[in-house]
Amino acid sequence: MIGIIDYGRGNLRSVEKALAATGFEAEILTDPAALPRVGGLILPGVGAFADAMAALRQLGWVEPLVNYARSGAPFLGICLGMQVLFELGEEHGAHEGLGLLPGRVVKFPPGRKIPHMGWNTVHWERDNNLVQGIPAESWFYFVHSFYVSTPDESVVVGRSEYGVAFPALVGRGNIWGTQFHPEKSSRWGLKILENFGRRVEKSVHLSGN
Known part of the structure; x- marks a missing residue:
């Protein structure tokens, strides 16, 4: 079972x-107490970094999410849900994220229409379980005004470009994030989610649950 976090964003x-x-079967979770019954977790998100973190704190999700991710269970952030995996967001001031990956979320430089909205290609920087079976330069759907800047290139699995090259898919160990929306990205977006589901199956099998 894959859990989808409901925090209103x-x-x-x-x-x-x-x-x-x-x-793959999924369950929408409204209570952190439900985390132990899911084998993998998806944190979606739309809107502003600060608002998302405020909602997660108010609803009691922050510590349980960090502990869940550090337990080794598969964890996927989507769009804003990917951005809050990082240490800091610079939208409307500086705001702490979950701190699971190194880096900060910054605004696109001037020169392009904001938000970056629509289809764009992603270049794979390295092999990863989440992109198995997906060709290089495949198209995915984006909607965002900020992007991740990280000092650790090893977490960047895929990169796209919109005035500046930016991480489109990140990953370290059991933690992944997509700046694009796989659920809106047709064939290859579904393949991302399928690959994630298979990692959840494997993780549950290895844990004996």
Whole structure:
């Protein structure tokens, strides 16, 4: 079972339906106490970094999410859900994120229409379980005004470009994030979610749950 976190900042049903299309069952979670019963977790998100972190804190999700990610269980952040995996967001001032990956979330430089909205290609920087079976330079759907800047290039799995090259898919160990929306990205977006679901299956099998 894959859990989808409901903190009032994500397209929950779209993610749930996309997972179902790949053959994986999901449950929308409104209470951190439900975390032990899911084998993998998705943190979706739309909107502002500060608002998302405030909602996660108010609803008691921050510490349980950090502990869950550090337990080794598969964890995927989508769009804003990817951005809050990092240490700091610079939208409307500096705000702490979950701190699971190194880096900060910064605004696109002037010169392009903001937000970056629509289809764009992603270049794979390195092999990763999440991109198995997906060709280089595949197209994915983006909607965002800020992007991740990280000092650790080893976490960057895929990169896209919109006036500046930016991380489109990140990953370290059991933690991944997509700046694009896989649930809105047709065939290859569904493949991302399928690959994540298979990692959840493998993790649950190895843990004996």
